Amino acid sequence: MTPHDDRLKALFAHDEPPPRDPAFATAVTERLVRRRCLQELALLGGVSALGGLALWALWPVLQPAVTTVSGELAPAAWAVALAFSAVAILGGLGERALAWNHD
Amino acid sequence: MKLEGLDVSLVAAAQAGSTEAFSRLVERHQQAVRAFLRRACGDWALADDLAQETFLAAWPRIGRLKAGASVRAWLCGIAYRKHLTSRRSAARSRTRDAAYEAERTPPAAGALEDRLALEAAMAELPADQRACVALCLAADFSHAEAAEALDLPLGTVKSHVARGRARLLVALGVHDDPA
Numbered sequence: 001m002t003p004h005d006d007r008l009k010a011l012f013a014h015d016e017p018p019p020r021d022p023a024f025a026t027a028v029t030e031r032l033v034r035r036r037c038l039q040e041l042a043l044l045g046g047v048s049a050l051g052g053l054a055l056w057a058l059w060p061v062l063q064p065a066v067t068t069v070s071g072e073l074a075p076a077a078w079a080v081a082l083a084f085s086a087v088a089i090l091g092g093l094g095e096r097a098l099a100w101n102h103d
Numbered sequence: 104m105k106l107e108g109l110d111v112s113l114v115a116a117a118q119a120g121s122t123e124a125f126s127r128l129v130e131r132h133q134q135a136v137r138a139f140l141r142r143a144c145g146d147w148a149l150a151d152d153l154a155q156e157t158f159l160a161a162w163p164r165i166g167r168l169k170a171g172a173s174v175r176a177w178l179c180g181i182a183y184r185k186h187l188t189s190r191r192s193a194a195r196s197r198t199r200d201a202a203y204e205a206e207r208t209p210p211a212a213g214a215l216e217d218r219l220a221l222e223a224a225m226a227e228l229p230a231d232q233r234a235c236v237a238l239c240l241a242a243d244f245s246h247a248e249a250a251e252a253l254d255l256p257l258g259t260v261k262s263h264v265a266r267g268r269a270r271l272l273v274a275l276g277v278h279d280d281p282a
Contacts, residue, residue, distance in 0.1 A: 004272055004277055005240065005268075007217075007275070007277075008221075008240055008241070008268070008271060008272070008275075009240065009241065011217055011218060011221045011275075012142060012221075012237075012240065012241035013241075014218060015138055015141040015142050015147075015241070016134065016138050017133065017134050017137040017138055017141070018134065019134050020130065021133055021134075022130075024129075024133050024137070024151070024154070024155075025126060025129045025130045025133060027155060028126075028129045028133075028155050028158045028159065029122070029126045029129065031155060031159055032122060032125070032126075032158075032159060032162055033122065035159065036122075
């Protein structure tokens with residue numbers, strides 16, 4: 001490297017950004033995350049719209065079956081809902097009691 | 104861990120979907136990409152915008168980066184194509200120019216003339232020659248690395264660097280024959 005090259009390099013060094021620039025890195029990451037989020041939202045929206053369309057198209061076929069099945073499953077659904085509620089309430093009480101004992 | 108080794112592991116992690124690893128790559132290479140773009144386009148604010156776009160474009164393409172390839176050269180290649188695209192679109196906001204002027208720190212008095220002469224000479228170089236000069240003379244890229252980044256033949260890069268260097272030196276009032 002000649003002295004002229006060194007001189008050029010020294011002049012070019014003026015354009016050099018800092019070796020670490022958290023603001024720049026954060027801005028890029030922020031835009032990246034936002035873009036990913038939008039892509040996921042678009043995908044989710046698309047899938048939901050497709051599901052909705054499929055359901056709308058198939059509803060005349062599905063409706064009789066759903067009506068029959070829902071009538072037969074109603075008592076079982078009640079029992080399952082009661083069981084879930086009991087587990088949730090008793091589980092929550094149990095955890096609270098354990099936490100109280102630890103305190 | 105060596106720096107190249109760190110790049111390899113970060114690239115592997117980013118290829119597996121880690122945004123954290125990609126953020127580390129951004130931190131590690133932002134200086135090289137931004138410096139290259141600043142020298143290639145001469146507008147610091149626009150260069151930083153293009154650098155952000157470069158990294159955003161790099162993320163979905165990182166899976167295509169071959170193992171062991173230079174991350175810096177790959178990113179500068181994307182940056183160069185972004186720069187060429189932005190050159191083609193003529194409409195540029197005037198506020199960007201104002202921000203650019205506001206952001207620039209004035210060079211030291213002694214170097215002012217040289218800086219201005221260098222900027223003017225760089226602005227007159229054709230885009231590909233300017234990019235070669237920015238990579239090889241300012242950023243220590245090898246000719247081969249610059250050829251890979253800019254997708255130009257090695258001989259073209261060498262002649263661009265030699266011609267660009269000669270024109271810059273003339274602009275600075277120096278006349279010499281490259282060895």
